[in-house]
Amino acid sequence: MRPTIRQLLFGLSLLTLAWGPPSSAQSPPEGLTPAERGYWYILNKAYVPADFDQDTFDNAWRVWPEALRLQAEQATPEERRRMAFHRYGLTPRPGETSDLPLQYVVTASGGWSMNCFTCHGGELNGQVLPGLPNTRLALQTITEETRQVKPLLKKQLLASDIAKLIFPMGSTVGTTNAVMFGVALENYRDADLNVVARFTPPQLTHHDMDAPPWWHFRKKKQLYADGFVEKSHRALIPFMLVRSNGPEKVRAAESDFQDIAAFLESLTPPLYPYAIDRKLAARGEVVFNAHCAQCHGTYGDNPEYNPPNVPIAEIGTDPVRWKALSRNHRQNYAQSWLANYGQQNTIVEPAGYLAPPLDGIWASAPYLHNGSVPTLWHMLHPDQRPRIWKRTGNAYNPEQVGFLVETPETPPDDLAPAELRNYFRTSQFGKSAAGHRYPEALTAEEKIALLEYLKTL
Numbered sequence: 001m002r003p004t005i006r007q008l009l010f011g012l013s014l015l016t017l018a019w020g021p022p023s024s025a026q027s028p029p030e031g032l033t034p035a036e037r038g039y040w041y042i043l044n045k046a047y048v049p050a051d052f053d054q055d056t057f058d059n060a061w062r063v064w065p066e067a068l069r070l071q072a073e074q075a076t077p078e079e080r081r082r083m084a085f086h087r088y089g090l091t092p093r094p095g096e097t098s099d100l101p102l103q104y105v106v107t108a109s110g111g112w113s114m115n116c117f118t119c120h121g122g123e124l125n126g127q128v129l130p131g132l133p134n135t136r137l138a139l140q141t142i143t144e145e146t147r148q149v150k151p152l153l154k155k156q157l158l159a160s161d162i163a164k165l166i167f168p169m170g171s172t173v174g175t176t177n178a179v180m181f182g183v184a185l186e187n188y189r190d191a192d193l194n195v196v197a198r199f200t201p202p203q204l205t206h207h208d209m210d211a212p213p214w215w216h217f218r219k220k221k222q223l224y225a226d227g228f229v230e231k232s233h234r235a236l237i238p239f240m241l242v243r244s245n246g247p248e249k250v251r252a253a254e255s256d257f258q259d260i261a262a263f264l265e266s267l268t269p270p271l272y273p274y275a276i277d278r279k280l281a282a283r284g285e286v287v288f289n290a291h292c293a294q295c296h297g298t299y300g301d302n303p304e305y306n307p308p309n310v311p312i313a314e315i316g317t318d319p320v321r322w323k324a325l326s327r328n329h330r331q332n333y334a335q336s337w338l339a340n341y342g343q344q345n346t347i348v349e350p351a352g353y354l355a356p357p358l359d360g361i362w363a364s365a366p367y368l369h370n371g372s373v374p375t376l377w378h379m380l381h382p383d384q385r386p387r388i389w390k391r392t393g394n395a396y397n398p399e400q401v402g403f404l405v406e407t408p409e410t411p412p413d414d415l416a417p418a419e420l421r422n423y424f425r426t427s428q429f430g431k432s433a434a435g436h437r438y439p440e441a442l443t444a445e446e447k448i449a450l451l452e453y454l455k456t457l
């Protein structure tokens, strides 16, 4: 079969990229808006050291399970790369013909550095959306497999490879231990962000979180599940507090982060792409305004959003995230450069979790801060939330609004750890799907109407 013009052009674009200019420029092209510059910085500027290099990534298949490894061995380099992207939850960059991942900065020397999109850029219905939580990210698996392949390639392990032997990255696909990365990094800084030798190790409660969608940023005054941090560009900087970034380097990057914050501010939620029964949704809006709006705000022409911080005993969702940050940690944050030395509103003892905005809620499954609930239907039926669930493919589920899942009683025996991470097990530490029982006050008809309304937000 002869290739189509499109296939030819695509092949050509891959070729030019393989030998084309490396993405080494450290400053964005002229004439961009601050938001466009922010996006450029996330994609192209490495703020943290590389975790592995191109060669390591391209050879990771050598440590895959046998069946997959044999398949990869037979595959062309392009197919193999697609397989690796699929296995680790990486996607192409939207609107670019390059073969670079959205989720990593690839430097001129071929180093792969994590960027914000590692966790905050994902795919929905076949469309890559920067700012959508990366629900397919297998951070633990990519970390383990790139580490395992380095000795086969006669490459030295990095200090970070060793550290990550004992520091969990995320035990379920799509969620990460990111909050504890921050705690660990901030522990070794004083208020001016100088690196200090501390003999007390940080208090770490490892647990996984589902990243929130970035299109909420514009609505928020306080950030994170418990809202303890006031929104500002400095609040985004802990990401780069690895030891090798001294205080000068962090301050020099401040204006980049102003642009990155402008990019986050510019994002709006995606619109529900399927049919909506508008009459039913209008009935659902009445239900919503009576039962949900007091916490989640109102939507439509005159939206309001002043969320309460709901005490942990009342909300009843998993308390691990709430407990995991110590008063001491929050206090140190409050007094540091990151919070402008106490000028910002840092809440050192939040009562519980903040009610998040629900704009674009149809697109950001799984639900709750720990990502324990696979669909909005399950949010509305607390007693029927699965104890164990696994996605069955990446297709969207418009009936239940969220993921398509299977809900086995137990995961199959003898699964390799990488496969087991596809199963969300609510009995694990920090992964409870309990609480938020407000929908119990509704009738079956009201829930059907409410689900329809939630699609419109």
Ligand code: HEC
Binding pocket: 114, 115, 116, 117, 118, 119, 120, 176, 178, 179, 209, 210, 211, 212, 213, 216, 217, 220, 222, 223, 224, 225, 226, 236, 239, 260, 264
């Ligand atoms: C390893 C995964 C990971 C990376 C990398 C990461 N984040 Fe996050 N991010 C998270 C998680 C998880 C949360 C939720 C934390 C919480 O609520 O306690 C979060 C929360 C946030 C929030 C708060 C959103 C809200 O609605 O409250 C912002 C803003 C944010 N991240 C921006 C960034 C930026 C900017 C970068 C890059 C400089 C970045 N993140 C890198 C995982 C990550």
Ligand code: HEC
Binding pocket: 225, 288, 291, 292, 293, 294, 295, 296, 310, 315, 317, 318, 353, 354, 355, 356, 358, 361, 364, 366, 367, 368, 369, 370, 376, 379, 436, 438, 439, 450
């Ligand atoms: C008393 C305040 C309160 C009321 C009333 C309330 N919620 Fe919530 N809601 C919250 C809080 C707090 C969270 C975050 C809990 C967590 O992540 O652990 C939340 C989370 C959610 C989420 C998950 C959001 C996400 O991004 O994962 C959805 C969906 C939701 N609520 C819908 C509703 C609906 C629909 C109603 C009305 C039937 C409702 N809520 C009533 C406080 C409330």
